[in-house]
Amino acid sequence: MYTPEASRSIDLTTEVKLKGFKAYEVDPRANGGHSYNRKDFYKISLTSGKYVFHYADRSFETDEPILFFGNPRIPYSCEVITPTLDGYACLFTEDFLNLSERSESLLQSPLFRLGGTPILILNQPQKDAVATIFQKIMVDQESSYAYKDELIRNYINLIIHEALKMQPTVNAPEHKNAALRITSVFLDLLERQFPIESTNDRLELKTAQDFAQQLAVHVNHLNSSVKGVTGKPTTVHIADRIVSEARALLQHTNWSIADVAYALGFSYPTHFNNFFKKKTGKIPKEVREEVL
Template identity: 30%
Template sequence: MTKEDFISTFNPSELASELSRGGFQLPSFITPAHHVFHINRIEDYIHAVNFPLPSDLHPRRITLYNFFFLTKGSSIRSKGLDKYQFGANTFFFLPAYEIMTHEFISEDAEGYYCHFSLDLLVSDYKLKDLLNDFPFLNFNCYPLVTINDESKECILPLLNRLEKEYKAGEQCRYEILRAYLIALFTEIKPFATISSSLSHNSAYQITEQFKKALSQHIYQKQKITDYAEMLAVTPNHLNKCVKTVTGKSAHELLSDMVLLEAKVLLKQTSLSVSEIAYQIGRSEVSDFARFFKSKTGMKPGEYRKMVNPEI
């Protein structure tokens, strides 16, 4: 059994239900294209719902790629184990199935949220070429892309056009969505190269590879030596790289990922605490409970009741 077999995710239909529970009027915000593409104004969202919704604050995955673009205000979002604070003129990209939280958004925030399926784009692009051309779509990408005011004048009309086409409902043309998304990504691309090059030294690359490996293998591998072997480095070198980049040891980062996965399982599944302990590699429930409480100050059952009282 893989983690995708028992971690429930938010697919487009579940996202629509979440919006409905939050106060959105579905006819205005959810159109027939929603399963492959959606766009809405951030200011409309935060004014329509009592932000943050529980699903915003607690770890979750969605099955679609998405980006969050601020034209005004500030926000704090996380991707995997990393937290990012950003402001105006900045895109935050998140690949499908990445663990995410949305911790904060300022009351004056304005901009766009958009999710999309790669299926919408790969009819014209080979997947490999798409990911090579637009590095911010990759799983281990640096999520922030900050543009300048001159490029913003070109980018805002593209976003407005995407919004207009999406709101056309039954008359929405996928070829228009596809063309404008590619145009948008092409405008953003030069800034992504600048942003990513700031951090892409050897230690950063190894740390990113380690975090990606953690997200993929945390249920099967829970020893630093396993990951060091996977990355073809010594455990000491892996630890040194991770410490340099994150300020945490490799083992601390591994523990953080185990905790994150445990939170997702407690929130999004009906697995018992003992079953969750087993899935994340803790054979003894008491050991898992001590670990969880040392990190959160709560027992696993208390956390579950807080974030999802229906389970």
């Protein structure tokens, strides 16, 4: 169903894709929270109110001002228990921030990394200082200043640096079963890549090594954890999910087989054909013809 909130979300998505960033003031009437959906954007938000944040396999509850750092590759959701009092948010792409070589390391900091501290509770002076930076971003993004992108990039870096200087006040609870935690997040990350909705999309995480790098663990540790918990190797989970998505795309879209292959991360249609036949006993064309 069409709603003004849905329209605003579409407008934000379009603007961030075009410009690489977008800052905005949080609607003080917003009280529905938000759930994770696949995005291409990093997010930094400063908000007040009572919330429960779910980030990967952890949850944080607070009714104090918080600074949140969202990574588009790690699932998160927010439940708002009381209406938002005030706040700001900034969405930006990795490419936008990585135009500065120094920024690349900031995206690998504990603020954005799985297992790090994505939420900081702020005192009033800290909140006021960060709010001032957000306000500057909002003013400058509307200006005609020729170098405003670089200026805004510096502001975002400044927020990250200010957060890194703060003593984290929310500590991640230790999980009794680290293998279960890693497996849970791996499976969540795998599923979050689907469905593929456009021929312009392309699977980013395709191998066990890709997932291990994203999770900041050694690939052998990931493989042993997943195999120990599920009884199936990491590669089998990935292959099974790719096959499932391939069937859906072949049966429910009019994309060419080459487009399907590209979207699923295969460099050549022949590689996709060989993979699919090995897993299913059929070539993609046969599956497509079954529904004609």
